[in-house]
Amino acid sequence: MSRIESDFLGExxxxxxxxxxxxxxxxxxxxxxxxMPMSQ
Incomplete structure (x- = not known):
């Protein structure tokens, strides 16, 4: 699953x-x- 987020560049x-x-x-x-992934 995912969620939609938006910023000044769009969604x-x-x-x-x-x-x-x-x-x-x-x-x-x-x-x-x-x-290296961000999770580490």
Whole structure:
């Protein structure tokens, strides 16, 4: 399942099991620096 969140760039689906929001998800997509997942 997922939830819809919105910011100034528009709407985006965020997985329900994530404690972070749409801005963090966009940052993760745009600044992929390491192979270590955010959960660690």
């Amino acid at each position: 985006r689906e965020v997985p329900d099991d994530c404690y972070y929001g749409v801005q963090t998800l966009r940052g993760e997509d745009n600044f992929h620096i390491t192979e």
